Amino acid sequence: MARLVMKFGGTSVATIDRIRTVARHVKREVAAGYEVAVVVSAMSGKTNELVGWVREAATLHDAREYDAVVASGEQVTSGLLAITLQNMGISARSWLGWQIPIATDDAHGSARILSIDGTALTDRMAQSEVAVIAGFQGIHLPSGRLTTLGRGGSDTSAVAIAAAIGAERCDIYTDVDGVYTTDPRVVPRARRLDKIAFEEMLEMASLGAKVLQVRSVELAMVHQVRTFVRSSFEDPDAPHMGAAEAAGTLICDEEEIVANQMESQVVTGIAFARDEAQVSIRRVADKPGIAAAVFGPLADAHINVDMIVQNVSADGFTDITFTVPTADFERAKDALAKARGAIGYETLEGEADVVKVSVIGIGMRSHAGVAAEAFKALAAKGINIRAITTSEIKISILIDAAYTELAVRTLHSLYGLDS
């Protein structure tokens, strides 16, 4: 019997009425013949309530105790959904992270999953019992303490469990009905993708399309878990539809996409990230160790650096440009000003009002000239490019924030993504 993982977030389980709707979704899949594991988040607002109490108790708190408090939210939902399913005549039981167990490291508050023993789960699922799993949580086995995976960790729980039990698919029910070629609020003609490759989704997710946590996509890619993003507003009592029929986006291996279409699309989507700020240091001596001298102090200050551009040097000096989250902009400049003696640059410049636009597509690998087309189209609209970085499957361009919509729409049309 094929196994299926279904994941529902906090708004989908915010009230008992909504939990009943979730149960009807589950019932439909059980009726279709699946052995089902459901992963649930805490009821909407509950995690904030718990975190609020922890912060009220102490600004600086033991992350182990934070986890013990916060993990209770998902515990409640898993029990309530199990009861609701049973009440609908469906055999079900709740599983807490430590009961499975989902073993994690001891990075409390943002633990990483080390291993999941799926034996107990699959034994019970084979007896037609739906496994209702508390998302977001695990256990650090050596200490026996509860851990949490960090915000949005329930997506990661769902994908990891799908991998552990060899599920045919992991369905993520969200408040959007899939992944779009770009943000429909910016480009009304954006269209939903039926399929997207893991690598592309990773770029889309990390570049600002906030459908799935980056970590869960990484995990899905590594373990080849077919992950289907679909709407929690679907009619739960409608006839059963799989990933091929239902509205949604299947995140899957490149080969599954190529196998289904004569010619693959070169570009899959256009992503953009507004909360980046640009920092440039001019006339740095181009010598070994200089990158370490620049980025070491930023790492020490726990500032995440994103785009990094360093051109070949002229006369032994070079310029380095990179982006940081807008929230860390001032701290980044401070850190570099303090390290000026060690780095030895001439000027430090920055610009908070920038946006990074990215063109993403696995098809780029086999198509030349994709980047050149983009630069030409943007130039034709009078959009100045501040910096460029590229990888095999994406081109990222830093521009002034004022041009965001124009740039995204231009590129969306250029690559034939308009519906």
Place this chain on the structure above:
Amino acid sequence: MARLVMKFGGTSVATIDRIRTVARHVKREVAAGYEVAVVVSAMSGKTNELVGWVREAATLHDAREYDAVVASGEQVTSGLLAITLQNMGISARSWLGWQIPIATDDAHGSARILSIDGTALTDRMAQSEVAVIAGFQGIHLPSGRLTTLGRGGSDTSAVAIAAAIGAERCDIYTDVDGVYTTDPRVVPRARRLDKIAFEEMLEMASLGAKVLQVRSVELAMVHQVRTFVRSSFEDPDAPHMGAAEAAGTLICDEEEIVANQMESQVVTGIAFARDEAQVSIRRVADKPGIAAAVFGPLADAHINVDMIVQNVSADGFTDITFTVPTADFERAKDALAKARGAIGYETLEGEADVVKVSVIGIGMRSHAGVAAEAFKALAAKGINIRAITTSEIKISILIDAAYTELAVRTLHSLYGLDS
């Protein structure tokens, strides 16, 4: 180093501010040199919220899932108190029932504690780490499922842990400052008892003095856990006071009481229970098996029978009188009416408007005439006695409810309990 268990109920931990007050109580005991374990209930109102959701999800629900949901309340409080203690510079960690573990049977919703392994607790307490224990919960080890001990189970948790770790004392912080000779609302001259024997407290608790759960007193008696009922409104920053100095009532072994006073009091307290109803069946054939014929149908209907009075027979027939909770009165009469053929009685009578007044005292065992004095005093006030039962340390009298206050005050004075 002497170990101490402290227990705080839901109102004492209802807000972070109150949890801070609890932490100051703990700090005082740590400063006095104790190795401390604190047992906490869920924040006031939280258990009701959780139970409400369970009931909304399904009227009939899996008790295992009920336990998984409801046990989360104490989990939250234990984490929050641990954080608060740490923030005050006191080493502390939270312990969930399954982490200790507190092993119970699988009677979910009202599980009984089978054993507690105190090793991990005492190891950590010996390193000056306060153990903050989620009350009310345990684990059924064979299945690995969470269990709860039933309402008020945190008292039981506290006493059981005190027994397991060999604590010098178990301090129960409540909204009253101890156990009184009777209900002060009925007898303003009632006074707080400094000490009461386990057996007496058991009678007081089960007869309506709602300070401590009966189960926790039973456990304290079996394991000889000195249990001190004291007020949670004590000033937490006042100088340290033990059971001898602080306002409160120590529940302890009879010998500890006798050792401290030249002559023991004959009567310790007067308890009364208003929610009882009287049922009498007249002219039952006095033959073997008749009691089973009467009480079998009541047991089948899950009706708890309290006082049972059966007199010696005259002419081969007898009358049987007993009491049931008022809420079960009509059901009890129905059950007996249906069983009339099997029992073979002449008439079935009942009276809901009765009260059971009990005189309790270990001293009765060595003093004759205690009961006779009571009957005489009540008769002098014109109070009619409906039924009487006695045990070694108590006399229970069933009277019309209208005479409750008069009877209690009369007996309270009679035995020299007025302050």
